[in-house]
Amino acid sequence: xxxxxxxxxxxxxxxxxxxxxxxxxxxxxxxxxxxxxxxxxxxxxxxxxxxxxxxxxxxxxxxxxxxxxxxxxxxxxxxxxxxxxxxxxxxxxxxxxxxxxxxxxxxxxxxxxxxxxxxxxxxxxxxxxxxxxxxxxxxxxxxxxxxxxxxxxxxxxxxxxxxxxxxxxxxxxxxxxxxxxxxxxxxxxxxxxxxxxxxxxxxxxxxxxxxxxxxxxxxxxxxxxxxxxxxxxxxxxxxxxxxxxxxxxxxxxxxxxxxxxxxxxxxxxxxxxxxxxxxxxxxxxxxxxxxxxxxxxxxxxxxxxxxxxxxxxxxxxxxxxxxxxxxxxxxxxxxxxxxxxxxxxxxxxxxxxxxxxxxxxxxxxxxxxxxxxxxxxxxxxxxxxxxx
Numbered sequence: 104x105x106x107x108x109x110x111x112x113x114x115x116x117x118x119x120x121x122x123x124x125x126x127x128x129x130x131x132x133x134x135x136x137x138x139x140x141x142x143x144x145x146x147x148x149x150x151x152x153x154x155x156x157x158x159x160x161x162x163x164x165x166x167x168x169x170x171x172x173x174x175x176x177x178x179x180x181x182x183x184x185x186x187x188x189x190x191x192x193x194x195x196x197x198x199x200x201x202x203x204x205x206x207x208x209x210x211x212x213x214x215x216x217x218x219x220x221x222x223x224x225x226x227x228x229x230x231x232x233x234x235x236x237x238x239x240x241x242x243x244x245x246x247x248x249x250x251x252x253x254x255x256x257x258x259x260x261x262x263x264x265x266x267x268x269x270x271x272x273x274x275x276x277x278x279x280x281x282x283x284x285x286x287x288x289x290x291x292x293x294x295x296x297x298x299x300x301x302x303x304x305x306x307x308x309x310x311x312x313x314x315x316x317x318x319x320x321x322x323x324x325x326x327x328x329x330x331x332x333x334x335x336x337x338x339x340x341x342x343x344x345x346x347x348x349x350x351x352x353x354x355x356x357x358x359x360x361x362x363x364x365x366x367x368x369x370x371x372x373x374x375x376x377x378x379x380x381x382x383x384x385x386x387x388x389x390x391x392x393x394x395x396x397x398x399x400x401x402x403x404x405x406x407x408x409x410x411x412x413x414x415x416x417x418x419x420x421x422x423x424x425x426x427x428x429x430x431x432x433x434x435x436x437x438x439x440x441x442x443x444x445x446x447x448x449x450x451x452x453x454x455x456x457x458x459x460x461x462x463x464x465x466x467x468x469x470x471x472x473x474x475x476x477x478x479x480x481x482x483x484x485x486x487x488x489x490x491x
Contacts, residue, residue, distance in 0.1 A: 106122045106204060117140060119133065145358070149167055268293050271291075295339070312401065316479075321429075408441075
C-alpha cells in the first residue's frame with residue numbers, strides 16, 4: 104500500500120513524500136521538491152534528506168512519529184477501526200496506512216494523505232447532546248447510524264473521551280460541520296463529551312481548570328462550556344492548528360522523539376531540553392517550566408509525551424504550542440507520568456526549582472511561578488460554583 108503525503112500549511116500545499124508499506128515494514132521518502140523548500144517538519148527522526156527511511160516496527164506499528172501524530176488514540180481509533188471493519192477488514196489486519204487513508208485531509212496539523220477513503224459530508228447543524236448519546240451507543244459496542252458523522256467530526260483528535268471537531272460561531276450559538284471553507288464568523292473548535300463512565304460534571308471541571316491555567320500564566324486557546332440538557336456542559340477548546348481556512352503544522356513531543364506516550368518515556372528534564380533545543384527561545388522554556396509546575400500542583404498526572412506539542416510558523420521556526428488536557432487525573436499508580444527531578448511522587452517545590460535550574464531558569468523566577476499557580480488553583484471551588 105502507498106500513500107502520497109502532502110504538507111498544507113499557511114495556504115500552501117506541497118507534495119511532501121511517499122509512505123509505503125510492505126508486509127510489516129513501513130518506508131518514507133521526501134520528494135526532491137519538498138527538500139528544496141527547506142521545511143524541516145520532523146528534524147530529529149525524519150530529517151530532510153534524499154534517502155528512504157524505514158520505521159521501527161517495535162514502535163507505532165512501524166509508523167514514524169511524524170505520521171503517528173496524525174492518528175487518533177482511544178476514541179478516535181475506535182471509530183476508525185469500526186469503519187474499516189465495515190469495509191471488510193478484520194480488526195487484526197488493520198494497518199496504520201489504512202487508518203491514515205481513512206483520515207485523508209482531516210488530521211490535526213498540516214499533513215494530508217492520498218488516496219483518501221474519507222468523503223466530505225454536506226454541511227449540517229450539530230446537536231451536542233444527540234451526538235453524546237450516540238457516542239455512548241458506540242462505546243457500548245453497538246454500531247450507530249451516526250458512525251460516519253462521528254468519524255468525520257472526530258478528525259484525528261487524541262485522547263480516550265468522545266469528542267468532535269466542528270465550526271463554532273463567534274457568539275457560540277451555532278455549531279456546524281462545514282466543508283472546506285470556513286464561513287465568516289466561525290472558527291474551528293474541539294468539543295468533548297462525557298460518557299456514562301464519567302462523572303456528569305467532567306466538562307465543567309475541565310473548563311474550570313482551563314480558566315485557572317490562564318490565570319496562572321499558561322498560554323491556552325480560548326475555551327468555552329457549551330450548554331447541555333443532560334450534563335453540566337460540554338467542554339470546548341478552540342483549535343490552535345487552524346487559522347480560518349489555513350492549517351498549521353503541529354508535532355507532539357511523542358512524535359518528535361519517537362517516544363511511546365503509553366509509557367513514562369519522557370520526564371520533564373527531557374521535555375525542557377527538547378523545548379530549548381527546538382525553539383531556541385527562553386520564553387518557551389519558561390512556559391514548559393510553568394506547565395510542569397501546574398501539572399504537579401493541579402494533580403494532572405497524565406502528563407505524557409503526546410500532551411505537549413510544538414508548532415512550526417511561516418518562517419520555519421518552532422515554538423511551544425498552547426497547553427491542552429490539563430484536567431486533574433490519577434495517572435498510573437498515582438505517579439506523575441513525566442517525572443520531576445527523577446521523582447514521580449512526593450514532588451516538592453525544591454524538586455521543581457532544581458529541575459528548572461538545570462535548564463537555566465533561576466530559583467527566584469521558579470518561586471514566582473509557583474506562587475502564581477498556587478494562588479490561581481485556590482480559586483477552584485469558587486469557579487466551579489460560579490459556572491454550575
